[in-house]
Amino acid sequence: MKSFLIGTGLSLIGILLSIIIWDVHMISTITSGIGFIFFIVACIFSGAFVNGDRMRANTAMETKESWIQRNTIAWCSLNMAIPNFAVAFIFYYYLGY
Template sequence: MRYVVIGTTVSMLGVVVSMLLWGAQQAYFLPGIAGFICLAVSMLLSGALVSGDRMRANFATETTAGRHERHHVMTRALLLAVPNLIVAIIAYTLYS
């Protein structure tokens, strides 16, 4: 829940800064960038972008503690990405 609140705060600040820098038509810009960066980090850490043999090799050589930590960071990045993307979509539909 804490990361959702942090993501929402970052997205609201991003909307305000985007509106100050580029106007209301570009209010979605910074929250969209932050959301896509967090989503890309989450996808990389989940292993969604590698082939099956690479995924098997990674799981075979990874410790349980390392896998657990990677899963937590992936989940946190996803929880940060979702509010940013939602606010970016709402700002895009409202101001464009």
């Protein structure tokens, strides 16, 4: 839940920065960029970019604590990406692209 609130805060900061520094039409670009960064981090830590042999080798050699830490980072990153994608989606259709 804390990571979801951090993602919401980052999306609000992205909204404010785009309104103050750039144009209001940059809101969807900035928030989707932030969401994309966190989504890529979640994919990297979950092991979505490796094939089955490498994933089997990685999971065979890791401890329970490192597995929990890796999955926690992946889920927290995904929870930070979700509000940014939601804000980008809303403003994309709200501003009429």
